[in-house]
Amino acid sequence: MDIIDAHMHFSNITRFINTAKSISKVDYSGKGLKNEFLKSKVSMGIGMGVTELSEKTFPDSNSSNPMKLDLEDNIPENIKCCLGINPFSLNKQALEDIENELQQDHVVGFKIYPGYYQIEVYDQLYEPLYKLAQDYDLPVIIHSGDTYSFRGYFEYSHPLKINKLAIEHPEVNYVIAHMGNPWLMDAALVLSNNTNVYADLAGLIVGDSKKISALSDQQVFVENIQRALIYDDKVYQKILYGSDWPLVPIKPYINFIKKLVPKQYHKDVFYNNALRLFNLR
Numbered sequence: 001m002d003i004i005d006a007h008m009h010f011s012n013i014t015r016f017i018n019t020a021k022s023i024s025k026v027d028y029s030g031k032g033l034k035n036e037f038l039k040s041k042v043s044m045g046i047g048m049g050v051t052e053l054s055e056k057t058f059p060d061s062n063s064s065n066p067m068k069l070d071l072e073d074n075i076p077e078n079i080k081c082c083l084g085i086n087p088f089s090l091n092k093q094a095l096e097d098i099e100n101e102l103q104q105d106h107v108v109g110f111k112i113y114p115g116y117y118q119i120e121v122y123d124q125l126y127e128p129l130y131k132l133a134q135d136y137d138l139p140v141i142i143h144s145g146d147t148y149s150f151r152g153y154f155e156y157s158h159p160l161k162i163n164k165l166a167i168e169h170p171e172v173n174y175v176i177a178h179m180g181n182p183w184l185m186d187a188a189l190v191l192s193n194n195t196n197v198y199a200d201l202a203g204l205i206v207g208d209s210k211k212i213s214a215l216s217d218q219q220v221f222v223e224n225i226q227r228a229l230i231y232d233d234k235v236y237q238k239i240l241y242g243s244d245w246p247l248v249p250i251k252p253y254i255n256f257i258k259k260l261v262p263k264q265y266h267k268d269v270f271y272n273n274a275l276r277l278f279n280l281r
C-alpha cells in the first residue's frame with residue numbers, strides 16, 4: 001500500500017533534534033527520512049513549516065512569515081510543505097511574502113499554532129490568511145490539543161474552537177492536528193458537525209518502537225482513540241495518517257495506526273484522503 005504521511009517535520013528545532021536523539025531514536029536527517037520512507041512504502045510527506053531563531057523557543061514569536069522547512073539546505077523532493085504562520089507579524093508585507101510562496105509547487109497548505117501563540121483561531125487577524133486558503137484551495141492545519149513545548153496555552157488549542165471557525169468559513173478546509181489529543185471526543189464532534197473539518201492522527205505517541213508497541217498492547221489506550229473514531233461512521237473519509245516524525249519512528253507508528261483503523265478504511269486514511277485534501281497527484 002502506498003502511503004502519504006500527512007503530518008511530519010523537517011525543521012531545525014532544538015526539541016525535535018533532542019527527541020530524535022534520545023527519545024524516539026531516529027536519524028533526523030534527509031538520509032534518515034529516505035531510509036524510513038523506503039522501509040515503510042511512504043511515497044510523500046507533508047512537512048509542517050516551523051522555525052526557531054533562538055534555541056528552545058518554537059514556534060518562535062520572532063520568526064518571519066512564512067515559516068518553512070529548514071533542517072537541511074536541500075529539502076527532499078517528496079516532502080511538501082504547509083507554510084507555518086506567525087500571527088504576531090502577519091502584516092501586509094508578510095501576506096505578500098506568503099502569497100508569493102504559494103506559487104511554489106511544493107506548498108500544499110498552511111499551519112497555524114494556537115496553544116503556542118496565544119491567539120484564537122477565529123481572531124480577525126487570521127482573516128486574510130483564510131481568504132488566501134479559500135482563493136488557492138489550500139487546507140489550514142491547526143495545531144490542536146497538547147503542545148510539544150514547555151509552555152502550552154491549552155485554552156487556545158482546544159478542538160472545539162475550530163467549530164465556530166469552520167461554520168463561519170464553509171469554503172475553507174481545516175485539519176485538527178493530532179485529532180485534538182487528549183480531547184479526541186470533542187474533535188470527533190467537530191468533525192461530525194462540519195464537512196470541511198478533517199483530523200490527522202500524528203503524534204498520538206512520542207517515543208521509540210518499544211514505547212509504541214507497549215502502548216499498542218494497552219487496550220484502554222487503543223480503545224480510547226477508537227471510541228472517538230467510531231463517533232460518526234463517515235469520519236474515515238476525513239481522517240489522515242500522519243506520524244509527527246521525528247517524534248516517532250515511522251514504521252512502528254504506521255503499524256499502530258493500522259491497528260486503530262478498520263482494514264477497509266486503510267486506503268482512505270493512509271492515502272486517498274490526503275491526496276484529495278492537499279490536491280496532490
Ligand SMILES: [Zn+2]
Pocket residue numbers: 007008009048202203244
Ligand atoms: Zn507536528
